Amino acid sequence: MNERPTTASPLPTLTxxxxxxxxxxxxxxxxxxxIPENYAKFYNAIAAIKSPTDKTEEELKSAYQVxxxxxxxxxGMTGTSGSLLEDLVRGGEVMSRSRDTLKVKRNQAFVExxxxxxxxxxxxxxxxxxxSHRDLHDLMAAVAKNPV
Known part of the structure; x- marks a missing residue:
């Protein structure tokens, strides 16, 4: 068979x-x-992922862990934010219904x-x-406290 050699397309390099x-x-x-410690973790992780041929297996593993x-x-933040948003929407709906109803009905038992x-x-x-505030704060603290 007549097969042509394939060449891998070069990955875009980042400066x-x-x-x-x-x-x-x-x-x-x-x-x-x-801060320098946080910045260095992310910089090195991104650099290792984007140019894997220059990195050892351990460096790549560490980058992927980060x-x-x-x-x-x-x-976790997305889940917490989503739950918060759902609760806020539900609360807003209850408040709107209550406000609209109070405009129409004015007897004391109903108002109470x-x-x-x-x-x-x-x-x-x-x-x-x-x-949600506690959850998001805990997530941020965990990231800051437990560097990879």
């Missing part, structure tokens, strides 16, 4: 400035301070029941915001 920009962007996305950890943290619903909804939203 050190490109890698630095990506590293700083990742730090900002995670809310991490751009990126997997970042991915896990981002997944509606106010109780509003108080309960507000408590739920407050608890959700507090829990």
């Amino acid at each position: 050190p400035a490109d890698i630095a920009r990506i590293a700083l962007k990742r730090l900002a996305e995670l809310g991490l301070a751009p 990126l997997f950890k970042v991915s896990d943290v981002l997944d 029941a509606t106010l109780n619903d509003l108080i309960e909804s507000t408590d739920t939203v407050c608890q959700s915001v507090s829990a």
